[in-house]
Amino acid sequence: MSALTRTTETFTTQDFSPRLSQRRRAGRIWAVVLQAATVVAMLALIALLVNIIDGAFGYAAVEYTVPPETLSSVPLEDLSQDQLITILREHLSTGLLRRYEAEKPLSERSAEDLYGLVVERVVAPKVVAQWSLLDSVFKREEVLRTAAEQYPDAELRMVSWLTTRFLTAPQSGDPMRAGVRTAILGSLWTVAIALLTAFPIGVGAAIYLEEYARDNAVNRVIQVNINNLAGVPSIIYGMLGLAVFVRMLGRFTSGVAFGLAEPSAANGRTILSAGLTLGLLVLPVIIINAQEAIRAVPGSLREASLGLGATRWQTVWHHVLPSALPGILTGTILAISRVMGETAPLVVIGASTFITVDPSGPFSQFTTLPIQIYQWTSRPQDVFRNLAAAASLVLLGMLLSLNAVAILLRNRYRGK
Amino acid sequence: MGAIKSWVSRARGIAVPTVMMNERRDSALHRRPRVRESLIEAFLLLCGVLSILTTLGIVYELGHESLRFFTSEQWEATNKELAADVDAATQTILVTNTGSELHPGDNLRVGSEELMVLTVVGDTVTVERGVQGTAPSAHVSGASLERSERVTLGEFLGTTEWNPQIGKFGIWALVNATLMTSLIALLVALPVGLAVAIYLSEYATPRARQVLKPVLEVLAGVPTVVYGYFALTLMTPLLRWIFGADTVKIYNTASAGLVIGILIIPLVSSMSEDALTAVPRSLREAAYALGATKLETAVKVVLPAALSGIAAAFILAASRAIGETMIVAIAAGAGAAFTFNPFEPAETMTGHIVRISGGDLSYDSMDYNSLFAIGLVLFLMTLGLNIISQRIVRRFREAYE
Numbered sequence: 001m002s003a004l005t006r007t008t009e010t011f012t013t014q015d016f017s018p019r020l021s022q023r024r025r026a027g028r029i030w031a032v033v034l035q036a037a038t039v040v041a042m043l044a045l046i047a048l049l050v051n052i053i054d055g056a057f058g059y060a061a062v063e064y065t066v067p068p069e070t071l072s073s074v075p076l077e078d079l080s081q082d083q084l085i086t087i088l089r090e091h092l093s094t095g096l097l098r099r100y101e102a103e104k105p106l107s108e109r110s111a112e113d114l115y116g117l118v119v120e121r122v123v124a125p126k127v128v129a130q131w132s133l134l135d136s137v138f139k140r141e142e143v144l145r146t147a148a149e150q151y152p153d154a155e156l157r158m159v160s161w162l163t164t165r166f167l168t169a170p171q172s173g174d175p176m177r178a179g180v181r182t183a184i185l186g187s188l189w190t191v192a193i194a195l196l197t198a199f200p201i202g203v204g205a206a207i208y209l210e211e212y213a214r215d216n217a218v219n220r221v222i223q224v225n226i227n228n229l230a231g232v233p234s235i236i237y238g239m240l241g242l243a244v245f246v247r248m249l250g251r252f253t254s255g256v257a258f259g260l261a262e263p264s265a266a267n268g269r270t271i272l273s274a275g276l277t278l279g280l281l282v283l284p285v286i287i288i289n290a291q292e293a294i295r296a297v298p299g300s301l302r303e304a305s306l307g308l309g310a311t312r313w314q315t316v317w318h319h320v321l322p323s324a325l326p327g328i329l330t331g332t333i334l335a336i337s338r339v340m341g342e343t344a345p346l347v348v349i350g351a352s353t354f355i356t357v358d359p360s361g362p363f364s365q366f367t368t369l370p371i372q373i374y375q376w377t378s379r380p381q382d383v384f385r386n387l388a389a390a391a392s393l394v395l396l397g398m399l400l401s402l403n404a405v406a407i408l409l410r411n412r413y414r415g416k
Numbered sequence: 417m418g419a420i421k422s423w424v425s426r427a428r429g430i431a432v433p434t435v436m437m438n439e440r441r442d443s444a445l446h447r448r449p450r451v452r453e454s455l456i457e458a459f460l461l462l463c464g465v466l467s468i469l470t471t472l473g474i475v476y477e478l479g480h481e482s483l484r485f486f487t488s489e490q491w492e493a494t495n496k497e498l499a500a501d502v503d504a505a506t507q508t509i510l511v512t513n514t515g516s517e518l519h520p521g522d523n524l525r526v527g528s529e530e531l532m533v534l535t536v537v538g539d540t541v542t543v544e545r546g547v548q549g550t551a552p553s554a555h556v557s558g559a560s561l562e563r564s565e566r567v568t569l570g571e572f573l574g575t576t577e578w579n580p581q582i583g584k585f586g587i588w589a590l591v592n593a594t595l596m597t598s599l600i601a602l603l604v605a606l607p608v609g610l611a612v613a614i615y616l617s618e619y620a621t622p623r624a625r626q627v628l629k630p631v632l633e634v635l636a637g638v639p640t641v642v643y644g645y646f647a648l649t650l651m652t653p654l655l656r657w658i659f660g661a662d663t664v665k666i667y668n669t670a671s672a673g674l675v676i677g678i679l680i681i682p683l684v685s686s687m688s689e690d691a692l693t694a695v696p697r698s699l700r701e702a703a704y705a706l707g708a709t710k711l712e713t714a715v716k717v718v719l720p721a722a723l724s725g726i727a728a729a730f731i732l733a734a735s736r737a738i739g740e741t742m743i744v745a746i747a748a749g750a751g752a753a754f755t756f757n758p759f760e761p762a763e764t765m766t767g768h769i770v771r772i773s774g775g776d777l778s779y780d781s782m783d784y785n786s787l788f789a790i791g792l793v794l795f796l797m798t799l800g801l802n803i804i805s806q807r808i809v810r811r812f813r814e815a816y817e
Contacts, residue, residue: 027711031619037611038620038628041685044678045635051650052642204463212457213464222464224806225471231732231802232795233739235766236474238773239791243477247779280470287467313456334637341639344741344766348773370641370742377645377746385649392642399637 050134052396055389056161059136061147061154062176065124066091076123077115081107084114091122125176127383128154161390170356171367175383180391182355186271186366187340187398189359193275194282194339199332202286206328209287210294211316230284238348241277246349249273255363269350272362277345282335289331293324326413333406337399343370369395478795481788486569488785491525491562492583494518498526498559499539504552508542511561523547523564526555530564567782572789578752578768580783587793589752593669593762594794597744598737600673600758601680605733608677609684610726616685617692618714629686636682644746647675652747655759663759667749670758675747676740680733687732691725692718728808735801739794741766765790 068076071087079087085106089097100106100117109117119125128151131143136158147156169179205226213219245253250268253276255261297320305315351371359366367375369391376388495515502509509531511518518524518541522533530550531543545552565583575586612632616625651671656664664670695718703713719726749761750771763771769787777784 023709023712027709030711030715034611034615034619037608038615040608041612041635041678041681042628042631044681045631045638047650048635048638048642048646048678051646055645055649201463201466204460205467208457208460208464212460219464222468226464226467227806228799228802229467229470231735231798231805232474233741233766233798235739235741235769236478236791236795236798239769239788240470240474240477242773243481243788244473283467283470311450311453313453337637341637341641343639343641344745344770347745347770350773350777370639373641373645374742374746377641377648385645388645389649392645395639395642399639400634403634403637 052389052392054132054134055386056393057133057136058131058159058386059143059147059156060130060159061128061151061156062125063128063151063154064126066122067155068123071118071122076118079111079115081109081111081114084111084118087118087122088114096121120177127175130159130383130386161386162393166387166390167394170358171354171372172356173354175381175387178387180369180372180394182358183367183369183372183391184394185358186351186355187368187370189271189362189366190274190278190346190368191336191339193272193362194278195332195336197276197279198283198286198335202283202332203290203328205283205287206290206294207316207321210291211312211320226284226287230288233344234281234342235344235348237277237281238345240280241273241345241349245273245276253363260361260363266363269365270363271359271366274346274349274351274366274368275362277349278339278342281342281345282339285335285338286332289335290324290328293327293331294320296327297323326409330406330410330413333402333409337402337406340399340402341370341395343368343374346371347374369398474795478788478792481785482792484780485782485785485789486567486572488780488782489523489564489566492565494524494561494563496561498555498557498561501555501557502526503554504545507545508540511539511541513539515561516563518563525562525564526559527553529553529555567786576754578754578763580786583782585786585789586754587765587790589754590763590765590768590790591793592754592756593744593748593752594738594764594766596669596756596758596762597673597676597740597748597764598734600670601676601737601740602730602734604674604677605680605684605737606730609681609729609733610688612681612685613688613692613726614714614719617689618710618718632682632685635678636686638679640679640740640742641746643675643679644742647671647743647747651675659759665749665759665761667747667761668759669744669748669762669764672744672746672748672764673758675743676737679740679743680736683736684729684733687729688722688726691722691729694725695721724808724811728805731801731805731808735798735805738801739766739798741770745770765794769794 072079072083076084088100088106092100097106106114129147136143144156147154166179167184168181169177170182171180172178205222209219209223209226213222246268251257253268253270253273254266255270255272256266301319301323302315305319306312310318346368351365351367355365355367357364373388373391373395376384376391379385493515496518497512497514499510499512518533518536520533520535524531524533524543528550529546529552530548531545532547534542534544536542567583567585572585572587574588575584576588576592577584577586578589612628616628620628648671651674652664652666652668655668655671655674656666699717699721700713703717708717744764744767748767749763750767751761751763752768753760753762755762769790772783772787777787
């Protein structure tokens with residue numbers, strides 16, 4: 001009865017208006033809140049980037065065993081070979097000199113080589129303190145004062161930890177000379193192997209599931225299984241790689257079975273094991289991406305081809321694949337960029353972290369860029385954090401360029 | 417007849433003998449086996465089956481090594497010695513009163529012989545000689561006693577101390593840390609991610625969406641090791657500055673959890689946004705026609721309609737947070753600890769696996785096998801969450817198609 005009376009009640013605009021304005025206010029407030037959440041997400045990305053750039057540049061207080069200005073009045077780079085040799089003879093012990101002479105006589109060395117020796121052995125710069133970029137810019141006075149008080153002998157200079165030397169120098173225990181060349185090469189090797197194994201298999205599986213598979217129990221299990229594999233934490237793949245590729249197939253992944261490595265020294269912790277593990281890791285991602293690309297090919301194309309008497313494989317090979325290829329490639333590039341940043345499975349497999357020689361083939365030991373970052377970040381000395389920041393910039397640069405290629409490819413494909 | 421024959425032979429591309437043609441006239445028009453096509457199909461099927469082999473490989477290796485973990489014996493020194501000479505037949509032996517206590521049921525080892533403790537009265541121990549297939553033999557006074565340590569499933573799943581050096585394998589120390597970092601991560605990622613999704617699908621102009629979505633993609637594409645660096649060099653100092661350096665340790669679960677939260681915001685927002693945009697326009701229009709405001713439409717009509725998709729996103733996010741490794745390995749601390757204080761260091765399951773396997777690890781040691789037992793727990797947890805998430809998505813899809 002009461003319900004009936006309520007529905008027959010009459011309302012005037014006055015009855016509604018106070019609540020209406022309330023509702024509208026709530027709407028406005030929440031719109032701001034939602035927008036703020038989005039801004040927070042953006043800020044997180046900005047903070048991340050600023051934090052890395054902040055670490056990659058800044059003031060560093062450098063102490064020299066022998067200050068360069070006491071060696072010569074002109075910059076050391078401009079000295080001639082003879083002058084550099086004189087400096088070396090003056091400052092190095094006879095034993096050390098004899099060792100260098102035995103390696104290669106000093107008189108036959110280039111000026112560049114000699115300059116390197118002088119810097120390394122005579123000048124021997126050592127970073128005693130370093131500041132972040134923001135501190136260096138906004139608290140410049142304070143930095144200058146602290147440096148003058150605590151490190152009176154040190155020279156304070158603005159340092160970019162990311163230099164061409166950093167890109168081309170191998171790993172080293174000395175932060176002034178350490179670089180990421182071995183790590184970059186290791187990354188490229190592992191990614192290449194992962195791609196060579198996962199791409200054909202992944203695309204093959206995607207073709208099977210989209211073009212051949214009938215809707216039966218086996219195929220449903222395969223599909224569900226692939227979806228589940230995509231959600232398995234990467235570290236689990238590392239454990240699989242450790243048990244299967246490193247241990248069980250150690251004879252093959254170390255190269256011993258092919259007579260390419262010394263059986264006593266070799267182990268399965270090689271580029272090949274890492275590449276195969278990453279290949280397994282990225283396989284479900286490639287399959288799912290390729291499936292989407294193949295599904296996007298219009299059915300009329302297939303029907304036309306089959307109608308003209310082509311076999312199923314001819315249809316796939318000549319018609320479906322070419323038109324799905326840009327999509328497949330875009331997905332694959334995104335998958336590569338995921339693989340390139342993977343760290344955990346490689347640590348589990350046992351990538352060596354201190355490698356100063358370039359990897360020479362699939363059976364060599366290796367380190368990769370993310371592992372290098374992990375290693376430098378977990379070192380107790382702060383100066384290695386700056387190296388980690390610089391290496392992060394290199395890694396992000398590589399990933400961004402990969403993504404740019406993917407976007408370009410996608411746009412070109414869309415244009416057609 | 418001849419016309420059919422020539423048509424068939426042309427279609428097959430080969431000359432067909434007339435006699436044979438007449439005999440097999442019917443079957444010639446049927447589907448013939450094509451070897452090349454079948455081979456290709458078999459190869460493609462093999463590619464698909466390989467993914468199943470991967471799963472089987474994971475399950476087999478994790479299960480196999482875990483089984484060894486629970487069945488393998490480890491000999492631990494009791495620091496007790498025989499106090500008197502023992503010949504092969506003696507059932508009662510005298511031990512020194514040093515070292516750890518013996519209990520009935522303990523499995524002991526002296527030299528190559530194994531003994532089982534029956535009763536303990538002071539330093540006098542009654543034992544069963546030559547158990548586990550070993551032969552009783554004489555031992556001289558001063559021979560040291562070792563006790564067999566075997567990790568039981570009950571101990572593994574029921575205790576909270578993880579310290580492999582002294583034979584303590586209680587996984588709750590690690591699971592607790594994992595749950596803490598994941599919970600903190602979800603507390604950040606779920607509200608922010610959902611808010612971003614609602615904003616993008618209901619409020620943002622197409623132009624804003626065009627800018628914001630790629631930015632979120634970039635956020636999702638940053639390698640986790642870089643996030644680890646971010647946690648250690650920005651989030652931790654920030655927390656220490658806010659709460660005080662005495663309360664917040666250099667390595668702590670709060671910092672790792674917060675950064676994992678940032679990492680999974682894009683996952684939550686993009687999956688939830690997909691669910692929200694899949695809600696038919698008609699529902700929104702009906703709500704507007706009834707006089708609902710934009711907020712009311714979004715929260716009371718669109719959100720409930722997309723709830724199952726959003727729930728799936730949340731569960732998947734939880735699975736990602738549990739499996740996340742590098743951030744916790746860098747920022748959460750090394751060394752298992754059972755603590756509920758987010759500002760204390762603690763080691764998660766993934767963090768422990770990375771730290772132990774990163775060092776020199778000998779195969780078939782207790783350490784090595786224990787990693788696989790942890791891996792199995794981790795795998796089952798994430799697999800369970802993934803399956804639930806997929807179930808929900810499938811039901812959700814049926815609702816609007």
